[in-house]
Amino acid sequence: MSRGITRSKRNLALNSSYLSENELLDVGFLEMGKNVMIAKTCIITGEGNIRIGNDVRIDENVVISCPIGSITIGNHVHIASGCYLSGSGTIKLDDFSGLAPGARIFSATDDYTGEYLTNRTVPQEFLNVTFAPVHLGKHVIIGSGTVVLPGCNVGEGSSVGALSLVTKALDSWGVFCGIPAKRLKARSRKLLKLERQLLSV
Template structure:
């Protein structure tokens, strides 16, 4: 780790809000300022924030993640964690359409020649996303769900479910989310 910004340095980042007791790496990058960070969050080296992003409390974003919220936005609820190099995109070109990639086109030509998918993303309470996974536009990872490493997530993951798209595209196991809810309740009592 490169070291973390002090509270004074955090204020100079110009973000909408940064909560109490946050650890933000000096090697993280904030391309936009439309970002809200809750209390006790940790953001590691080489994390990139772009667009509209809202982090709840006790969020961990590990090294090398990209959160590209665009205009639609990304919300991470309390106690969620993104492992190393997770990529979260609220906008992408439509890969199966007969359109031109949009990255080098102006807005007018994007509308005319490209097919861009833009939808918000919601990552629920106590969700864990494994390393190198990609979260695509419109995904909703419900509370207490988890995603294995190297997965491409393009749909909803139901509450308490574990998703592994590496071998088969189905839910393999459910997590004991009721027990997890109790643990979070006990933790929150400590923070008051």
């Protein structure tokens, strides 16, 4: 009996650490589907430029910055704790994609050559910011601590291992890892069968 009570307390603690349905509606997302869980410790700016699908979970201490541009999050997407998404140049996460803890996605970058000033404290006329969209295809998984740079699309079904650096577009259905990320082998497509089973329930 005591175990049952402990489980109930744990479920209550889990649910209380995420925004309620009313709190989610008050955020003001451009679009939001059903069964969305967003931790209360997340920092989200530019919520009016963000679309969120169904069955999405965004865990604690995630930062999503989208004052300009757009971020589109598909269905069955998980963004784990400590991730950072910079949507100024647009980011799209397709269905069943996911980010492991601490993954970073940048769709804009300062000019690092020294020809211009950098950072947000400097007026626009002294900067040379480059914007480029990032698109993670369906079933893409990005490993913990991995960084995806502006303009780098990851093809459907591919996975990128932990602590990698994505500097260019990656093909579909591959397993990638390293700095820069390189293809190691093909990724299994068995998950497509599992997807069909899930969606037929």
